[in-house]
Amino acid sequence: MSSPTIQTDLQDVWLPDEPDAVFSALLPALGKVLECDRCFLYLRNPESKMGMVPYCWIRSDEIPTVLDSDWKAEPESLPEEDPLFAAALRTEASVFVEDVETADPKVVNVAFEQREFGHRALIHAHLCQDGQLWGILQPCVFGQPRVWTDLDHTVIDQVVQKITPLAIAYIQTAATESEAEI
Structure with missing residues (x-):
């Protein structure tokens, strides 16, 4: 993975500057750049503690998807059961x-990860602003460990910076739309 290739693979993702279009284009591009098997985006409303996974890309049909576009309450026990979510x-x-x-079991609950996601290596990228968690971007690999390079870290840091405001806009629009339906 060279930097010019990453630049080419990700540059068109940002053109529309509209959350749905960016997220739909980002996940396959990021999957290619990071050479991972699945990449999904969990979005949450920090006020209501409701979340969903409206975007998921998989490299092949053998990889399970985690797509769920319905808002659901986060289980109260989730931070105790999942140290990655607690960190987020x-x-x-x-x-x-x-x-x-x-x-380290303080970082990852192996049984939870295997039961819920099935991956072997992952990036748990936190979309945060003003002390609140708005989402989690999760690229992952199945079947084998993966050493995440400095370049992978840089790519994720840059992507998180760019998509956090879009995630917040998406969630706020969804919240406004659901209030209008009531």
Whole structure:
């Protein structure tokens, strides 16, 4: 993966500057750049603690999807059961897990990850602003560990900076639309 290739693969993603178009274009482009098997975007309203996964890209049909475009309440037990989610709620830096099976149990609940997601390596990228978690971008790899390079870290940091305001706009628009339906 060279920097010019990344630039080419991701540059067109930002052109529409409209959340749905950006997210739809971003996930396959990011999957290619990071050479991962699945990439999904979890969006949440920090006020209502409702979330959904409206965008998911998979490399092949053998990879399970986690797509769910219905808003659902986050289980109250989730931060205790999932240390990655707890870190995201604390708005800590994104977490790069090279091997779910050998990761520190304080960072990763192996049983939870295997049951809920099935991946072997992942990036848990936190979309945060003003001390609130608005979403999680999660590229991952199945079947084998993955060493995440400095370039992978840089790409994720840049992508998170660009999509966080779009995620907030998406969520605020969805909240306004759902209030109008009531």
